[in-house]
Ligand SMILES: [Zn+2]
C-alpha cells in the first residue's frame with residue numbers, strides 16, 4: 001500500500017488492526033462479520049477484508065496490488081533492510097523495478113543523489129544486494145527436503161523396481177540448497193529418462209544433461225535445479241557414496257587409500273561395506289564434509305550422534321504472554337502430549353514491548369503464578385520459568401538483578417541494533433556472556449537464511465568465552481535461522497561447551513522444527529550427552545539450580 005500511494009491514515013489503520021489481531025484469543029476463521037467488527041482496533045473496512053478471506057480464501061485487493069507491482073520489486077520487498085518507503089522512492093524517481101537495475105543506478109551514482117539516501121544507507125543497500133545475488137536459486141533445507149521427498153515418492157510409484165536416494169548437499173543436510181540431487185537405479189537409463197520426461201513439475205535441461213546425468217528445473221515460484229545421477233543396481237551404493245560426500249571427504253587419503261578410488265574400483269552391497277573396506281568407521285551422510293570426521297573415522301572414534309528420539313523437551317519458546325500464538329497452557333499440554341517431559345518458556349523481555357509484546361515486571365510475576373499453578377496440575381510434567389532477555393546495545397540485559405534471579409534460566413539474545421561491525425557485536429555478546437544471569441545465548445548471529453546476513457561475530461572468541469563462563473549455546477532450530485552455524489559446532493564441543501537445540505516455537509506448530517536443529521547438531525558431531533535438552537527434568541533442574549547458586553556466592 002505504501003508503494004502505491006495509499007493514504008497514510010489507511011495504512012496506519014492496517015498496522016493497528018494487525019497489532020490487535022495478533023493479540024486476540026479468538027480464531028478469526030470461525031467468526032462472523034459482526035463478531036469480527038467487535039474486535040478492538042478492527043473497523044468495518046478491515047472486518048470486511050477478513051470476512052472476504054474467510055469466505056473465498058483470497059483477497060482481491062491484495063491480488064490487485066501484487067498485479068500492479070513489478071516482480072522485481074516484490075522480490076526486493078522480501079529482503080530485510082530496504083523498507084517500502086525507500087523502495088517507493090527508488091521506483092518512482094529512478095524507475096528501479098529489479099535488484100539488477102538498483103545495482104546499476106547505485107553504480108552510476110544516481111541513488112546517492114536522492115533525498116534520504118546517505119552514504120551509509122547506500123552502502124547498506126549495496127551489501128543487501130550482494131547478499132541477495134548470492135542467495136539466488138537457493139531455498140531453505142526444510143523446503144528442499146519436502147520437495148525432494150515428494151519427487152522421490154513420485155519416482156518410486158512410477159518406475160518399477162527402482163532404487164532412489166538423496167545425494168549431494170541435500171543428503172548432507174546443508175542449511176540452504178540450490179540443487180536437489182538424487183541417485184537413481186532402474187532397468188536402464190532410457191527407462192528413467194522416459195519416466196522423468198512425464199513429470200509435469202520438472203522440465204529437462206537437455207543442454208546440461210548427458211547419458212548418465214539428467215538435469216532439469218522444478219517449475220515453481222522459485223525454480224530449483226534438480227539433477228538425477230543414473231546408476232545401475234550393482235553400482236548403486238558406490239555411486240551414492242561418490243555423489244554424497246564432499247570432494248575433501250572422498251579424496252582424503254586414509255592409510256588404506258581413499259573412498260573415491262575404493263568406490264570407483266569395486267561394487268558393494270552397502271555404503272557401510274565401502275567404509276569397512278578401508279577399515280574406517282561408517283560416516284553418517286550429513287557429516288561427510290571432509291573436516292573433523294576424517295580422523296575420527298580413521299581412529300574409530302566417531303561419536304554417536306544425537307537423534308530426534310533423544311530429545312526430552314524444548315527450551316526457548318514463546319506464548320501469548322509475548323508474541324506467541326498459543327497460551328502457556330496450550331504450549332505445555334502440547335509438549336506433554338507429544339511425550340516431552342518439560343517445556344522451557346522464555347517469552348520476550350521488556351525491551352521488545354513495542355514489536356514483540358515483551359513482558360514488563362508485573363507480567364513476569366503473573367506468568368510465574370500461572371506456571372506454578374500449571375506445574376501442580378500437569379506434574380510430573382514441568383514448565384521451566386525462562387525469559388528471552390534482550391541484550392542491549394551495551395551488552396547488559398534489560399531487567400534488574402532481582403527480576404533476572406526470578407527465572408530458572410535466561411536466554412540472552414540480540415534483537416535490535418543489528419547493524420554492527422565485528423568488534424562491536426563480539427563485545428556486546430561478551431558482556432552478556434559474562435553476566436552471571438545468562439544461562440544461554442540465543443540465535444548467536446541473528447541471521448535469517450536467504451533474507452538477512454546477521455551481524456558479524458568472532459565465533460572463536462565467543463565460543464571460548466561461553467566455555468569459560470559455562471554459558472550454553474543454542475542451536476536455534478527454526479529452518480530460517482539454524483544459528484549457531486553447524487561449521488562451528490565441533491569447535492564448541494571441543495571446548496566443552498554445552499548446546500541446546502531450541503525450536504524457538506511461537507505456536508504449537510513450531511515444535512516440529514526441533515528436527516532441523518537435530519540435523520544441524522549432527523552435522524557438527526553433537527552427541528546426546530552434550531545436548532541440554534536430552535537430559536531428564538531432574539538433571540536440568542539441578543543444573544539450573546546449581547548455576548543460580550553460583551550467582552549468589
Ligand atoms: Zn529471539
Ligand SMILES: [Zn+2]
Pocket residue numbers: 316317318388504
Ligand atoms: Zn525467541
